[in-house]
Amino acid sequence: MLSVSFVPINLGKSPLMHPRNRHQDRYDFVQLLRACPALKPFVIRTPDQQPSINFADPAAVRMLNRALLSSLYGIASWDYPSGYLCPPIPGRADYLHGLADLLADCNEGTIPRGPSIRALDIGVGASCIYPLLGHVDYGWRFVGTEVDPEALASARAIVAANAGLSEVIELRQQVDPRSILKGMLAAGESFDLTLCNPPFHKSAAEAAQGSARKWQNLGKSVAAKSRPTLNFGGRGSELWCRGGETTFVKQMISESVELGAMVYWFTSLIADRAHLSPIKQHLRALGAQQVRTIDMAQGQKQSRFIAWSFLDVAERAHWRRQRWSAVAP
Ligand code: SAH
Numbered sequence: 001m002l003s004v005s006f007v008p009i010n011l012g013k014s015p016l017m018h019p020r021n022r023h024q025d026r027y028d029f030v031q032l033l034r035a036c037p038a039l040k041p042f043v044i045r046t047p048d049q050q051p052s053i054n055f056a057d058p059a060a061v062r063m064l065n066r067a068l069l070s071s072l073y074g075i076a077s078w079d080y081p082s083g084y085l086c087p088p089i090p091g092r093a094d095y096l097h098g099l100a101d102l103l104a105d106c107n108e109g110t111i112p113r114g115p116s117i118r119a120l121d122i123g124v125g126a127s128c129i130y131p132l133l134g135h136v137d138y139g140w141r142f143v144g145t146e147v148d149p150e151a152l153a154s155a156r157a158i159v160a161a162n163a164g165l166s167e168v169i170e171l172r173q174q175v176d177p178r179s180i181l182k183g184m185l186a187a188g189e190s191f192d193l194t195l196c197n198p199p200f201h202k203s204a205a206e207a208a209q210g211s212a213r214k215w216q217n218l219g220k221s222v223a224a225k226s227r228p229t230l231n232f233g234g235r236g237s238e239l240w241c242r243g244g245e246t247t248f249v250k251q252m253i254s255e256s257v258e259l260g261a262m263v264y265w266f267t268s269l270i271a272d273r274a275h276l277s278p279i280k281q282h283l284r285a286l287g288a289q290q291v292r293t294i295d296m297a298q299g300q301k302q303s304r305f306i307a308w309s310f311l312d313v314a315e316r317a318h319w320r321r322q323r324w325s326a327v328a329p
């Protein structure tokens with residue numbers, strides 16, 4: 001899913017963001033610059049003289065992210081090779097808050113927190129963003145999977161560079177690019193949830209077009225050859241897979257059937273609302289016991305994730321008693 005945000009999310013309160021999202025207010029540039037002096041050359045002034053950055057410049061967004069992760073999440077060391085997706089942190093955080101609500105909703109309103117809650121992030125990416133945010137906000141333990149060796153090496157470097165993370169974030173290489181969940185869970189292992197920000201486009205050409213369109217939407221009239229298309233868009237496997245988002249998620253669903261007893265909630269972001277219908281149809285055909293769609297919005301951008309489970313009512317109650325009842329609220 002192409003998910004670089006070009007909405008100037010720091011320009012005032014966003015009533016649409018999840019209430020627990022740490023990014024409700026304008027970014028505090030004094031605090032950010034204290035945490036990350038290297039952000040200074042990227043700070044610009046908005047027409048009303050507020051400090052901001054150019055959200056169209058991936059180098060600026062990357063430095064802003066470094067400052068945010070350091071000052072708000074205590075992640076002192078964070079970087080990734082240029083050319084990879086630059087994750088907009090507020091949007092990524094919203095998915096995690098939505099997941100926490102999903103767990104709370106089936107746990108009498110209490111979010112299960114702490115390292116006994118295990119999450120599997122499919123396609124963790126070079127930035128390792130979901131495990132970082134999810135661990136800091138909820139104390140969950142993560143396993144991240146990745147098909148791209150360079151992205152995996154980058155995620156591993158981030159984990160190694162920050163004290164305490166190697167105990168709570170484990171990274172696994174998906175060696176078969178045709179598989180998604182297959183081969184990623186060890187025998188006897190179980191996860192309270194899985195999450196995924198899937199590749200969105202159907203082809204490299206479509207991904208490039210998508211980036212160009214976003215660039216145009218920003219009102220930039222830069223010669224095609226100098227557009228930082230790849231910087232916006234990320235690398236091949238981040239952006240596209242044969243058949244696009246629907247095919248990727250449908251395959252993940254097919255692979256989830258035989259892992260149905262090992263996972264409480266499987267979930268995936270769905271970038272395009274029109275993809276929900278065929279995906280739900282596939283879930284029904286494969287016998288999912290529960291299916292939910294959770295809407296999210298960051299500023300003007302609407303997003304959503306789908307959640308499914310193969311556990312029946314009795315199995316879910318057993319799981320909660322066994323795994324969540326001793327979990328600190
Ligand atoms: N989670 C990160 C990256 C999302 S991009 C973020 O939200 O910013 C999608 C990621 O999925 C890419 O890093 C891509 O390499 C990875 N990917 C694609 N196919 C995969 C597969 N079959 N198994 C694991 N990862 C995969």
